[in-house]
Amino acid sequence: RGGAAVAVRRAQCACAVAARGRAAAAARSGGGEAPSGSGWAGGEHERATAAPLAASVADRKHRTSVGPSKPVSQPRRNIVGCRIQHGWREGNGPVTQWKGTVLDQVPVNPSLYLIKYDGFDCVYGLELNKDDRVSALEVLPDRVATSRISDAHLADTMIGKAVEHMFETEDGSKDEWRGMVLARAPVMNTWFYITYEKDPVLYMYQLLDDYKEGDLRIMPDSNDSPPAEREPGEVVDSLVGKQVEYAKEDGSKRTGMVIHQVEAKPSVYFIKFDDDFHIYVYDLVKTS
DSSP states (O other): OTTOOHHHHHHHHHHHHHHTTOGGGGGOOTTOOOOSSOOTTOOSSOOSSSSTTOOEEEOOOOOOOOOOOOOOOOOOOOOTTEEEEEEEOOTTSOOEEEEEEEEEEOTTSTTOEEEEETTOOBOEEEOTTTOTTEEEEEEEEEEOOOOOOSOHHHHHHHTTOEEEEEEEOTTSOEEEEEEEEEEEOSSSTTOEEEEETTEEEEEEEOHHHHHHTTOEEEOOOTTSOOOOOOOTTOOOOOOTTOEEEEEOTTSOEEEEEEEEEOTTSTTEEEEEETTOSBOEEEEOOOOO
16 A cells, blocks of 8 residues: 555544544554444444443424524535645634545535545544634635446445455554445545444555555445345335434443444444544444
8 A cells, every 4th residue: 555554544534533633533543443332343442431332312303492583504516526625723723724625415404515635544523613623614626536346346346345455564564444335425436435343444455456456455244134035115214313312431422423334234324423524434223
């Protein structure tokens, strides 16, 4: 992977979190320690919930209030697919500059955008137009170049599959990360969304290149149960848009929102927690 060390590549995301003062940063290190939580794989590593693969889902009713009418604001420009840059300032710290690509606008929270920043492998979720820490947001004139995918059949085959992903470490050895390919990434069409057992947040890589270089192996899926067949027009019960509460071992709780359901694995969801800018990937079980 061009000599890139896994400790460096994964520490990039963690260092960015630390620089932004995010409390969850301490749980993730460049060496691949898993953050506390029940990830998509349901492995036996440390969990912060009492019930593995479960989240407390509260069906909160939307309250409608009647009050003075507000002036209708002009709709903002659609920036999905655009290159952006902006400043970021955490507390009294210095302003740092960030440049990246806007991948998506979250339908259940239109203020929230998914962004792939240059030089970082994880996907961030930010309310670009509402977060006071974002400054001088600028849409760049350069658009994201579209590339033709080299092997469409292979791309379709790997989606939803468990994989072993190899990274080169600083000493030249290979470090194996087991994960799941979730989907083709939007906008950047030769990239794929992927998450890992040891680090259940949303990453994206050009996995076809890794496969051809021997750094990605698709695991046999003989033990996987086939997807349940549905009648035409049948609506799948979804948790998207639900508020979730996540209990940690110290008794404290995190709250967030389910923002996306993985089509290839309908029990797997993306979650954006209120206190973190990472997008977490969890296998959720609906509870009453």
